[in-house]
Amino acid sequence: xxxxxxxxxxxxxxxxxxxxxxxxxxxxxxxxxxxxxxxxxxxxxxxxxxxxxxxxxxxxxxxxxxxxxxxxxxxxxxxxxxxx
Amino acid sequence: xxxxxxxxxxxxxxxxxxxxxxxxxxxxxxxxxxxxxxxxxxxxxxxxxxxxxxxxxxxxxxxxxxxxxxxxxxxxxxxxxxxxxxxxxxxxxxxxxxxxxxxxxxxxxxxxxxxxxxxxxxxxxxxxxxxxxxxxxxxxxxxxxxxxxxxxxxxxxxxxxxxxxxxxxxxxxxxxxxxxxxxxxxxxxxxxxxxxxxxxxxxxxxxxxxxxxxxxxxxxxxxxxxxxxxxxxxxxxxxxxxxxxxxxxxxxxxxxxxxxxxxxxxxxxxxxxxxxxxxxxxxxxxxxxxxxxxxxxxxxxxxxxxxxxxxxxxxxxxxxxxxxxxxxxxxxxxxxxxxxxxxxxxxxxxxxxxxxxxxxxxxxxxxxxxxxxxxxxxxxxxxxxxxxxxxxxxxxxxxxxxxxxxxxxxxxxxxxxxxxxxxxxxxxxxxxxxxxxxxxxxxxxxxxxxxxxxxxxxxxxxxxxxxxxxxxxxxxxxxxxxxxxxxxxxxxxxxxxxxxxxxxxxxxxxxxxxxxxxxxxxxxxxxxxxxxxxxxxxxxxxxxxxxxxxxxxxxxxxxxxxxxxxxxxxxxxxxxxxxxxxxxxxxxxxxxxxxxxxxxxxxxxxxxxxxxxxxxxxxxxxxxxxxxxxxxxxxxxxxxxxxxxxxxxxxxxxxxxxxxxxxxxxxxxxxxxxxxxxxxxxxxxxxxxxxxxxxxxxxxxxxxxxxxxxxxxxxxxxxxxxxxx
Numbered sequence: 001x002x003x004x005x006x007x008x009x010x011x012x013x014x015x016x017x018x019x020x021x022x023x024x025x026x027x028x029x030x031x032x033x034x035x036x037x038x039x040x041x042x043x044x045x046x047x048x049x050x051x052x053x054x055x056x057x058x059x060x061x062x063x064x065x066x067x068x069x070x071x072x073x074x075x076x077x078x079x080x081x082x083x084x
Numbered sequence: 085x086x087x088x089x090x091x092x093x094x095x096x097x098x099x100x101x102x103x104x105x106x107x108x109x110x111x112x113x114x115x116x117x118x119x120x121x122x123x124x125x126x127x128x129x130x131x132x133x134x135x136x137x138x139x140x141x142x143x144x145x146x147x148x149x150x151x152x153x154x155x156x157x158x159x160x161x162x163x164x165x166x167x168x169x170x171x172x173x174x175x176x177x178x179x180x181x182x183x184x185x186x187x188x189x190x191x192x193x194x195x196x197x198x199x200x201x202x203x204x205x206x207x208x209x210x211x212x213x214x215x216x217x218x219x220x221x222x223x224x225x226x227x228x229x230x231x232x233x234x235x236x237x238x239x240x241x242x243x244x245x246x247x248x249x250x251x252x253x254x255x256x257x258x259x260x261x262x263x264x265x266x267x268x269x270x271x272x273x274x275x276x277x278x279x280x281x282x283x284x285x286x287x288x289x290x291x292x293x294x295x296x297x298x299x300x301x302x303x304x305x306x307x308x309x310x311x312x313x314x315x316x317x318x319x320x321x322x323x324x325x326x327x328x329x330x331x332x333x334x335x336x337x338x339x340x341x342x343x344x345x346x347x348x349x350x351x352x353x354x355x356x357x358x359x360x361x362x363x364x365x366x367x368x369x370x371x372x373x374x375x376x377x378x379x380x381x382x383x384x385x386x387x388x389x390x391x392x393x394x395x396x397x398x399x400x401x402x403x404x405x406x407x408x409x410x411x412x413x414x415x416x417x418x419x420x421x422x423x424x425x426x427x428x429x430x431x432x433x434x435x436x437x438x439x440x441x442x443x444x445x446x447x448x449x450x451x452x453x454x455x456x457x458x459x460x461x462x463x464x465x466x467x468x469x470x471x472x473x474x475x476x477x478x479x480x481x482x483x484x485x486x487x488x489x490x491x492x493x494x495x496x497x498x499x500x501x502x503x504x505x506x507x508x509x510x511x512x513x514x515x516x517x518x519x520x521x522x523x524x525x526x527x528x529x530x531x532x533x534x535x536x537x538x539x540x541x542x543x544x545x546x547x548x549x550x551x552x553x554x555x556x557x558x559x560x561x562x563x564x565x566x567x568x569x570x571x572x573x574x575x576x577x578x579x580x581x582x583x584x585x586x587x588x589x590x591x592x593x594x595x596x597x598x599x600x601x602x603x604x605x606x607x608x609x610x611x612x613x614x615x616x617x618x619x620x621x622x623x624x625x626x627x628x629x630x631x632x633x634x635x636x637x638x639x640x641x642x643x644x645x646x647x648x649x650x651x652x653x654x655x656x657x658x659x660x661x662x663x664x665x666x667x668x669x670x671x672x673x674x675x676x677x678x679x680x681x682x683x684x685x686x687x688x689x690x691x692x693x694x695x696x697x698x699x700x701x702x703x704x705x706x707x708x709x710x711x712x713x714x715x716x717x718x719x720x721x722x723x724x725x726x727x728x729x730x731x732x733x734x735x736x737x738x739x740x741x742x743x744x745x746x747x748x749x750x751x752x753x754x755x756x757x758x759x760x761x762x763x764x765x766x767x768x769x770x771x772x773x774x775x776x777x778x779x780x781x782x783x784x785x786x787x788x789x790x791x792x793x794x795x796x797x798x799x800x801x802x803x804x805x806x807x808x809x
Contacts, residue, residue, distance in 0.1 A: 030344050031591050037351040038171040039595065040209035050379060054388035055483035058492070058594060062379075065368075068206055069378070069598035071479050076595050 013061060013080040016049035022082040023047075029079040039063075039070060041080065111152065111162045113193070114272065117182065117217065118201030119210055120168035121599040123229040127201055127259040128165045129611050131269075138615060148181075148193075155273035156266075164193055170209070172216045172313065173347055175593065176516035180320050186220065187313055188323040197223040197277035199268075201259070204234040204241060207366065211358045212351065215285035218250070219309040223277040226254045227268060232261075233600070238369045246365045251280040260605050286353045288312050292346075295339040302331065316343050378472075378600040385473070391480050398473075399499070402464050406503065406534065410456040417456075421449035439636060447632025450714055451625040454504075457534045458620050459613045461503035465496070466612040470604035475596060482594065488576045489583025491515065491594060494524040498575065501531035502568075505772045507616055509779055517592025523579045525779055526789060529772050530575035532568050532764060535714040539763045540567055542717055546739050547756040570764050574796070631715055635708050638682040650675040682708070696762065696798070697755045697805035706762075713768040758804040766797035 016022060024045045027033035040063055041047070050069065051060040057074045118124040128136075132151025149165040166185065167178035174180040185193050198217060202210035217224060226246075234241065247254045253276045257264025271277075288296060288308055292315075299311040318324055318332040336343075384390055425441040468474045474496060482492030490498075493515045500508035508528050515521040532540070541564075548560050641647070651672050658668040677683050678700075685707050686700030693703055701720075709716035720739065742750040767773070773786040780786075 030348065032593070034173065034344065034347050034351070035175060035593050035595060037348060037355075038173070038209075038212060039597065040206075040212075042352065042355050051382060051386060053386065053479050053483060054391060057483050058479055060382070060386075060479070060598065064208075068209075069382075070595060071475065071598050072595040073482065076593070 010081040011084075012082060013047055013049070013077040014059070014074050015082075016047070018049055018051070021046055021048040025081045025083040027079055028081055032076060032079045036076075036080065040068070041070070047080070047082075111160055112196045112275065113162045113164065114277075115164045115166055115185065115193075115195035115198045116201065117166045117198050117213070118168060118227075118229075119170055119203060119206075119213060121597060122168070122201045122203045122210060123259040124165070124168060124201045126605060126608060127199075127227060127229070127257075128163060129605075129608055130259055130262055130265055131163055134611070134614070136611070136615070138619065153269075153272075156269045157273060159273040161272060164195060169213065171213055171351070172220075173316065174320065176514075178513055183313065183317055183320065184322050186217075186222065187310060187317075187321060191323065195222075197225065197275075199225045199227055199272070199277075201227045201229050204228050204231045204256070205237055205239060207234075207239075207241070208355070208358055208362060211361075212354055214250070215354050215358060216309075218252070218280035219283060219285055219287075219307075220313075221279055221282055221307050221310070223279045224252045225268070225271055225277045226250060226252055227259070227264075228254050228256045229259050231256045231264075232258050240367045240369065242365050242367075249361050249364060251284065252278045260602070282307055283309070285357045286350060288346075289349075292339075292341075295335065295341060298335055299332070303328075312346075315341055316347065376600070378598075381601050382476070382598075385476050386479060391476075395477060395480060398468070402461070402499075405460045405464065406457050410460050413456040414453055417452050418449065421445060421452070435640075438640075439633070443633040443636035444629065446636075447629035448625075450632060451621060451628050454534060454620065454714070455617055458503055458507075459617055461500065461534075462507075462613050462616040463609055465500060466609040467604045470602070470608055472599035472601045475598050478596070479598075488579040489520070489523050490527075490576075490579050491517070491520045491592075493594075494520060497524050497528055498531055501528040501533060501575075503534050504620065505529040505531070505533050505769065506775045507619065509772065509775050512779070517588070519583075519586055519588040520592055522586060522780065522785070523582055525776055526582055526785065527575040527579045529767055529769065529776075529789060529793065530571055530578060530765065532571040533713075533769075535769065536567075536763055538714055538717040539709075540564055540760065542720075542739070543751075543756045543760050546751050547753040567760060567764055570761070574765060578792070578796075628715065631708065635682070635715065638685070638708075639677060639680050639704075642676070642680040643684060646679040647676050650679045695805065696801040697758045697809060698801075699750075702759065706766075706768075709768050713763060716763070716768075752809075754805065754808045757808070758801045761804050762797045762801040764797075765793055765800055767793035 010025065011022070013022075013024075024041060024043050024047055026043055027036055027041070041061075045064050047064075048062045049059060050062050053059070058071050059074065059077055061070045061072065061077070062068070063070060116124055116128055128149065128151065131153040135153075136149060136151040138149055151163050151165075153161050153163050155161055164185075166182050169179045169182060172183065172186075174183055185191055185195075186198075188194065200214045200217060202214060214224070214226065228241070228243070228246070231241070241256075243254050243256055253271050255264055255268045255271055257268060259265070292312065293308075295315060296308045296311040299305065299314050300308065303311075303314065305311050305314070314321070314332060315336050318329050318336075324332075385394060425445050428437060428441050428445075465474075468477070477495055478492035480492070481495045485491055485494055494512070496514075497508045497512040500511050505528050508531075509525050512521050512524045512528070515524060544560050544563050544567075548563050551559050654668065654672045654675050657663070658671070663671070678687075682704045683700065686703035689703045689707065690698075690700045693706070698706070705716050705720055739751050740749065744750045767790045773790060776786040776789060777783060
């Protein structure tokens with residue numbers, strides 16, 4: 001799960017535009033990673049941002065092509081780093 | 085202990101369950117386990133119907149739902165419903181129950197086999213949990229649920245191949261509609277549950293062997309994977325002794341066991357083998373991709389304007405239901421109780437009859453009267469939960485609640501607190517974070533619960549005129565709303581205060597799955613209502629009836645001969661001043677009450693509550709309603725009906741006719757307001773304190789609530805009375 005380049009350079013799930021898809025590269029926070037992994041957010045999975053709560057937080061991510069939706073806070077979404 | 089996990093032979097006693105009970109009577113026991121939203125609850129309800137019991141798992145406070153399922157033929161089985169979870173590594177208190185149950189073959193609840201519900205439209209993630217259970221070596225049946233949703237999405241599953249790959253029976257079904265249930269019953273009745281091949285999905289790395297070998301030897305465990313879970317979770321396993329934990333702590337330290345890294349590696353490894361397996365089993369035919377209906381509904385229901393408007397509208401409807409619709413059945417219950425009391429008093433006389441009617445039956449009425457409100461509230465909550473809307477409420481409200489140290493998940497318990505803090509505090513269990521959960525539990529009793537309604541309505545109607553303001557708003561309605569807002573804002577501000585004091589114990593997660601929108605299953609809604617009403621009647625009901633009886637005794641008898649002396653004095657005065665018989669009787673009853681135990685209590689605390697504008701009669705009510713707020717009205721009516729003619733109409737009239745020393749109405753608006761404010765804040769509910777203790781496992785929390793809320797109430801009432809009177 002080590003990032004090959006400086007951590008800050010990577011985009012995270014929070015940087016996605018509404019409706020944009022990307023592939024999960026790595027999970028930054030080990031504790032959070034355990035929770036994300038068991039909920040199906042594995043490196044290599046496609047994620048798509050489908051919505052944000054009216055106040056910008058939390059956000060809605062659709063995972064993979066199985067079309068199920070996770071709701072998570074910005075503080076949790078920034079631990080999901082994306083492939084370029 | 086070896087051989088404990090064997091093929092299913094329910095007639096053979098398992099260790100820990102045999103002995104006391106005759107062998108033939110022991111039903112085979114199965115545990116239902118699955119992801120949240122995988123249809124587990126629907127399946128449990130389908131299997132057991134009204135045949136359910138709610139208890140507690142030993143040592144913890146998690147609800148333990150069990151039921152007896154009729155399996156076809158004469159066969160039956162006991163079903164234990166386990167909390168929904170994504171893996172066997174618990175992330176919340178609820179989930180810890182699973183580990184305690186499944187890792188301890190000596191547990192009295194240890195199942196003969198497990199039925200794993202998986203979501204067919206989401207097989208990869210669902211199989212993660214199954215794969216862990218399989219590697220533990222538990223005999224299992226796979227209930228392949230939501231096949232309809234999968235078919236809609238163009239997912240085809242080869243059930244025969246899945247069965248072959250997993251090594252357990254697979255039953256395709258749709259639990260909500262009851263499809264496939266007959267097949268599942270047959271599979272369960274014939275005990276076809278099979279033990280999957282060990283280590284089929286994943287095996288611990290070679291570097292862990294020595295550690296796992298040591299644990300297996302020490303505890304006599306049947307496989308490495310179970311030993312691995314001991315290494316991961318020994319701190320949370322209730323059935324281990326202190327020495328066992330110390331042993332495991334030193335062992336894991338000696339082998340430098342890194343729990344987090346191992347778990348991550350295991351999960352990734354499992355997904356790899358599940359992906360491989362699914363290649364054989366799943367084919368997806370992509371029809372033209374349409375945006376799923378759920379996503380389109382979400383665009384409206386979580387919209388920045390419509391989202392909140394719709395939530396407000398639903399809340400409004402909920403309040404209408406609790407306040408207006410519930411009124412009809414409540415009136416019926418009220419009339420029924422009065423008629424029963426009157427009928428008994430018309431036929432029989434004597435102290436025992438008075439105990440029965442004024443104590444027991446009056447108390448029962450006080451319990452039954454709340455059933456319509458509780459039933460309606462939980463009908464609403466169950467429908468919101470069933471349809472998947474509740475998750476959206478959490479989503480909408482999270483950012484708003486966070487400044488106060490609460491999370492979106494606190495919204496549901498807080499709203500439930502409007503009906504009753506007891507189930508609301510129990511509902512806070514879904515909050516994984518310890519700190520968020522404690523904050524929610526602590527402040528929930530400040531929400532104005534339905535037990536305050538009688539106090540509010542009686543006092544508001546007493547002093548606020550039934551007039552409209554600006555021609556539209558009913559004054560009484562406005563004051564009532566003000567009281568609710570006062571409760572809400574005090575709950576939020578108290579959370580803010582406590583947030584700064586309390587330190588978080590563990591990592592908190594907000595992340596959750598959004599269930600797809602579905603029509604509610606009315607059977608599930610109905611069963612929720614039955615369960616909640618039963619819990620209320622049996623738990624709070626006992627306290628209320630007991631207090632009602634105690635109260636009657638306290639108000640009817642007094643210490644020593646003081647009552648008799650007071651009565652004799654009244655008789656003397658009556659003779660001297662030529663009072664009428666009725667006047668004498670009224671004064672004597674009043675004197676008897678003042679010298680009763682209750683009156684003595686009231687007089688003792690009067691100096692403490694006089695600065696709030698309260699007299700000894702209110703003092704009596706405060707003391708008795710300390711056990712449960714709704715007792716206030718009952719006490720007032722008892723005090724005044726005992727003190728005056730027996731049937732003087734409603735409590736309101738009695739209160740309105742009360743005069744102070746100067747002959748002015750006693751209940752002035754300011755005095756009533758002081759009392760109302762007291763009831764908004766005061767922790768006047770023994771049941772809530774008891775449930776807080778149960779939920780927090782510490783007296784610190786209920787005592788904290790008691791001191792904090794009573795202090796707040798005293799200060800607020802003092803302010804009102806001193807400033808405005």
